[in-house]
Each structure stands twice: as structure tokens, then as C-alpha cells.
Amino acid sequence: MRTTSGRYSLWRLLREGFNGQRGWSHAWAKATPRPRYRVVIVGGGGHGLATAFYLATRHGITDVAVLERGPIGLGNVGRNTTIVRSNYFQPPNVRFYEFSLKLWESLERTLNFNAMVSQRGTLNLFHTEAQRDLFTRRANLMRLEGVDAEALSRAQVKALVPLVDLDNGRYPVLGGFLQPRGGTVRHDAVAWGFARAAADAGVDIVEHCAVTGIRRDGARVTGVETARGFIAADTVCLAVAGHSSELARLAGIVLPIETHVLQAFVTEGLKPLIDVVLTYGAGHFYINQSDKGGLVFGGAIDGYNTYAQRGTLPMVEEVTAAAVTLLPALARVRVLRQWGGVMDMSMDGSPIISKTALAGLVLNGGWCYGGFKAIPAGGFTTAHLIAHGTPHPVAAHLDLGRFAAGRTIDERGVGPFPWLH
Amino acid sequence: MLRIPCPWCGVRDEVEFRYRGDATRARPAADGGEAAFTAYVYARENPLGWHLEWWLHVGGCRRLLKLERHTLTHEIRWSGAPEAHPSRRETGV
Numbered sequence: 001m002r003t004t005s006g007r008y009s010l011w012r013l014l015r016e017g018f019n020g021q022r023g024w025s026h027a028w029a030k031a032t033p034r035p036r037y038r039v040v041i042v043g044g045g046g047h048g049l050a051t052a053f054y055l056a057t058r059h060g061i062t063d064v065a066v067l068e069r070g071p072i073g074l075g076n077v078g079r080n081t082t083i084v085r086s087n088y089f090q091p092p093n094v095r096f097y098e099f100s101l102k103l104w105e106s107l108e109r110t111l112n113f114n115a116m117v118s119q120r121g122t123l124n125l126f127h128t129e130a131q132r133d134l135f136t137r138r139a140n141l142m143r144l145e146g147v148d149a150e151a152l153s154r155a156q157v158k159a160l161v162p163l164v165d166l167d168n169g170r171y172p173v174l175g176g177f178l179q180p181r182g183g184t185v186r187h188d189a190v191a192w193g194f195a196r197a198a199a200d201a202g203v204d205i206v207e208h209c210a211v212t213g214i215r216r217d218g219a220r221v222t223g224v225e226t227a228r229g230f231i232a233a234d235t236v237c238l239a240v241a242g243h244s245s246e247l248a249r250l251a252g253i254v255l256p257i258e259t260h261v262l263q264a265f266v267t268e269g270l271k272p273l274i275d276v277v278l279t280y281g282a283g284h285f286y287i288n289q290s291d292k293g294g295l296v297f298g299g300a301i302d303g304y305n306t307y308a309q310r311g312t313l314p315m316v317e318e319v320t321a322a323a324v325t326l327l328p329a330l331a332r333v334r335v336l337r338q339w340g341g342v343m344d345m346s347m348d349g350s351p352i353i354s355k356t357a358l359a360g361l362v363l364n365g366g367w368c369y370g371g372f373k374a375i376p377a378g379g380f381t382t383a384h385l386i387a388h389g390t391p392h393p394v395a396a397h398l399d400l401g402r403f404a405a406g407r408t409i410d411e412r413g414v415g416p417f418p419w420l421h
Numbered sequence: 422m423l424r425i426p427c428p429w430c431g432v433r434d435e436v437e438f439r440y441r442g443d444a445t446r447a448r449p450a451a452d453g454g455e456a457a458f459t460a461y462v463y464a465r466e467n468p469l470g471w472h473l474e475w476w477l478h479v480g481g482c483r484r485l486l487k488l489e490r491h492t493l494t495h496e497i498r499w500s501g502a503p504e505a506h507p508s509r510r511e512t513g514v
Contacts, residue, residue, distance in 0.1 A: 245467035256463035258443075259492070304423075304440040307469045307493045313422050314436050347463045403463040404455070416462050419440055 044068025050379020100377030113193030122182030263311030349421030
């Protein structure tokens with residue numbers, strides 16, 4: 001027996017206000033797994049839940065279970081810096097992330113859930129003339145794809161973010177590159193919204209159900225062994241970025257992925273200081289201010305393979321040094337929390353949405369730094385791949401075959417060294 | 422902060438080193454075929470557990486070394502010269 005949480009609306013809010021708030025129910029039901037499903041999605045993060053949601057609502061496939069090792073929302077979907085943007089360099093990446101940004105723009109209506117989508121703009125600063133030329137080229141490539149991008153002068157940067165030290169001694173700022181439609185989304189609400197909408201559409205969301213084995217019959221997948229018994233499935237989709245290699249190994253598949261940790265930080269709550277997403281061009285540092293007032297910022301990966309969901313101090317030093325160089329006013333701000341999330345760093349720095357060598361086993365992974373912003377498009381195109389057996393045109397380039405074929409999508413142009421992407 | 426035992430310089434801070442990836446990949450013979458080279462360049466075991474990896478001591482002796490490190494606890498249990506292997510303990514630190 002399924003229960004739904006009903007439609008959320010202003011009218012409902014008013015009615016419950018007069019009703020002592022007694023009419024609310026859980027946003028989604030905690031399902032007990034059935035012995036077989038048409039599709040089993042391993043991983044109840046953003047991509048797994050979005051895939052289930054789009055399978056149910058766009059392809060009419062509701063015989064779907066999402067298996068999550070822990071509770072919903074505690075993985076990378078709740079550990080990122082909440083940024084959404086499509087300011088990429090490689091045209092296939094621009095198209096894919098722009099598709100995602102367009103889905104974000106209508107997501108709250110689609111899910112009937114307030115995900116606090118805030119298109120406050122993403123501003124990338126440049127500090128050398130070579131970098132200015134590169135960013136100008138990137139902006140022009142984006143505009144050719146119909147995506148918004150603007151070049152800003154020093155004065156315009158100063159007007160937008162008065163806190164920036166344009167003439168800092170190390171890397172003076174020469175200007176910026178703005179994507180006005182970029183911004184932030186409340187990450188927890190994305191997990192909750194997709195979980196609720198998928199459950200309402202008939203998907204079983206099973207928490208505390210770790211997958212311990214992938215069963216096969218010859219070259220075809222037949223189901224998964226879990227902490228709660230064997231679950232048969234026609235299609236198994238892995239959406240466990242950070243642990244894709246470990247799960248794929250259960251099916252005897254070795255992936256072009258390494259696992260690395262990325263740290264994020266939040267400061268104490270402050271009055272409004274920064275109303276765009278700001279990135280530093282002379283190091284890896286990006287910052288935005290949450291609606292609660294905390295400054296949310298992050299840097300590069302720690303730089304060596306790790307599954308530990310915590311960062312180490314050398315990167316803390318590097319990130320805070322960049323913060324204080326760019327925004328000297330932050331020197332006296334206290335950092336409240338710091339955490340790490342482990343990610344699939346693929347060999348070309350781009351994601352993988354693909355069939356695998358084992359028939360019926362689909363992979364959604366390799367998200368590197370970009371998993372959060374790609375959630376709607378990742379779910380949409382993975383659902384398409386599962387339902388039709390052929391890739392969605394906007395994600396066709398993300399197949400596993402690109403590595404053998406020499407079609408890698410190397411955004412940074414550094415070669416097969418995941419720790420450099 | 423990792424404390425990395427360089428076989429030549431002794432134990433030093435992680436910031437002196439640069440990571441150079443998985444040290445278990447062996448270059449196939451020149452006529453090894455496309456599949457073997459694709460696997461060599463791109464496929465990685467990426468284990469949750471003990472991992473044999475290359476580190477370059479850029480801020481020290483500038484030599485390449487091998488390290489056996491746990492990818493969850495970050496514990497280091499062996500380091501050695503490029504030609505050494507943890508199964509042969511001859512250059513262990």
C-alpha cells in the first residue's frame with residue numbers, strides 16, 4: 001500500500017495552518033524491497049533518484065527500486081558546494097550541462113518541491129592575458145551554442161563583488177567571465193524533492209540496503225545480492241559515483257576511474273557579502289554565500305587516490321590562502337565546518353553514462369567535480385538509456401567506448417591523469 | 422598530512438611530493454595490441470584498500486619512489502625504489 005505526501009501548495013500550507021499541521025505525511029515511504037523489479041538502481045544519491053524519477057514519469061517504467069546503503073541525502077548530493085552552471089569549453093560538455101541547466105530552471109515545478117534554485121550568476125576571474133584570451137574563447141564557444149556568457153572589465157567585477165582585492169600582490173585581477181544563468185540550488189532539497197517525486201510516481205526507495213554482489217547468467221545481469229537478500233532485475237544501474245570502481249568490480253568490470261576526495265568548507269553566518277558564485281583563476285577556489293549567510297567554498301582535490309570522506313590539511317591551507325588572497329576581508333571569518341566527499345575522477349575528467357560489457361548493467365558515474373550540477377540531465381539521459389537501450393543524443397558522447405576509440409573529452413587537456421583534472 | 426618515507430631521504434611531509442598514480446600498470450609489449458594498450462592507459466583497479474602507487478619527491482631528492490598506502494586509512498606500510506616490489510621486502514622502510 002503506497003502513501004503519497006500530496007501536492008504542496010500555498011493553499012495546502014494555509015489549510016494545514018488552520019488544521020494544527022496534522023495533515024502532513026512523510027515525504028516518501030520507506031519501502032521494503034520486493035524479490036524482483038524491472039529496474040534496480042544502486043545508489044540513492046542525486047543521479048540514482050533522478051534516474052528513477054525520469055524512468056517513472058517520462059518512460060512509464062514504475063517497477064523500479066532505488067537501493068541506498070545509508071539514508072537518502074548523506075552522500076555527495078549533500079556534500080557539494082551547490083553550484084550549477086554550464087560554462088564549459090568542449091562543445092559536447094556545453095550542450096550536456098546546458099541541457100541540465102535548462103532542467104534546473106523548471107525543476108521546482110516538475111518536482112512540486114522548493115529546491116531554492118537561485119540563478120545569481122557564476123563569475124570566473126582571470127589574472128593573466130593568456131587566461132583572458134582562453135576565457136574569451138570559452139565564452140565565444142558557449143555563445144555559439146546559444147548559452148549566455150559575458151566578459152566583464154575590472155570595474156564591472158569590482159561593482160559586482162566589491163570585496164575582491166583587484167590589485168592583490170600575487171595575482172592581480174584583470175577581469176571576469178560571467179554566466180548570468182549560473183547559480184546555486186539547495187542540495188538537500190534536490191535529494192528530498194527527487195525522492196518524494198519518484199516515490200509518488202511509484203518507485204520503491206529502499207534505505208539501508210547495501211549491494212554486496214552482482215549476479216549474472218553468462219553475459220547478462222540477473223540481479224543484485226544485498227544486505228536484505230537477493231533482488232532480481234532485468235536492468236541494474238550503478239549510480240554510486242565515488243564507489244563506481246568497487247561496485248563494477250562485483251561484475252568483473254575494471255573502469256577508467258580513480259577515487260579522490262574533494263573538500264568543502266562553511267563559515268559562520270554573515271550579512272550579505274557575495275551575491276554571485278565567484279571563482280579564482282590563479283588557483284582552484286570557488287565561493288558563494290548560502291541563504292543562511294554562511295560562505296560555502298571549496299578548492300581542488302587532495303591529489304591522491306582515497307576513499308576517506310575527509311580532507312587533509314595541505315589542501316585546507318591552499319584553499320584558505322586563495323580565499324584570503326582574493327578576498328582579504330575573509331581573514332578574520334571563522335570556518336564552522338569542513339568536510340570531504342569522495343568522487344569518481346575519470347581518466348579524461350568527463351562523466352560516463354553508458355552500457356557496459358555486461359548486458360543489462362548500466363553505469364552512471366565518473367562525475368569528477370561536476371556531479372551535482374548534472375543531476376537532472378544525468379538522471380534524464382540515464383533513464384533514456386535504460387528505457388530505450390540507446391543513448392540520449394545529448395549524452396551519447398559519454399559512453400565507455402570513447403576511451404578505446406580515442407574520443408576522450410578532456411576539458412582541461414591534461415591527459416589520462418585523474419588527479420590533474 | 423601524509424608522512425612519506427622516502428627510501429633515500431627518510432620520512433618527509435606530503436607537501437614535498439607529487440603523486441604520480443597507480444604503480445601496478447605494466448606497459449604491454451609493442452605488439453601487445455590495442456586492447457592491452459587501452460587497458461594500460463585507462464583502466465584502473467582503484468581499490469578500496471592497499472594501493473601501490475608512484476610518488477615523485479620533487480621537493481627533495483627528485484627521485485621516483487613506490488609507496489604502498491591504504492586508500493581508506495591512509496596508513497603507509499611499505500616504500501621502495503622504482504624497481505622494488507612490496508612482496509620482496511629488500512628495500513622496505
